[in-house]
Amino acid sequence: MRPVLFHPKARDAIRTFPRDVRDRLGKALYLLQAGEQPGMPLSRPMPSIAPGVSELRLHGEDRQFRAFYFTASAEGILVFHAFAKKTRQTPPAEIQAGRRRWKEMLDEQD
Numbered sequence: 001m002r003p004v005l006f007h008p009k010a011r012d013a014i015r016t017f018p019r020d021v022r023d024r025l026g027k028a029l030y031l032l033q034a035g036e037q038p039g040m041p042l043s044r045p046m047p048s049i050a051p052g053v054s055e056l057r058l059h060g061e062d063r064q065f066r067a068f069y070f071t072a073s074a075e076g077i078l079v080f081h082a083f084a085k086k087t088r089q090t091p092p093a094e095i096q097a098g099r100r101r102w103k104e105m106l107d108e109q110d
Helices: 008-015 019-033 092-109
Strands: 004-006 043-045 053-059 064-073 076-085
Touching (some): 004 019, 008 064, 019 053, 064 092
Antiparallel strands (some): 043 053, 064 076
C-alpha cells in the first residue's frame, strides 16, 4: 500500500471540511493507495495544473470540495492542494495555488 503525503496547507484545508466529506475523501484516498484509479464523477484529470495531476471531487450540502493529487511520485500519493468552492468552475487562484504547491512537493522529493 502506497503512503499518502500531504502538503501542510492541504492538510489544514481538509481539516476544515465537514466530517462526512472528510470520511469520503479518506475512502477515495484509500482506493488510490490500493492502486485503483477512480474515474468520473469522483476523480478527474487536471492537466491545467500539470500532466498526471487529478482532482478528487466531493460534494457537500452547500458547496463542492476538491483535493488535487499526483500518483506518479516514487514517494507515494501527493495531496498538495484542497479547497471548497461554490461555483462550477475552478477559480484561477486555486489553479495557481495548486501549481505552486505541486512544485513545492516535487522539490521536497528530490
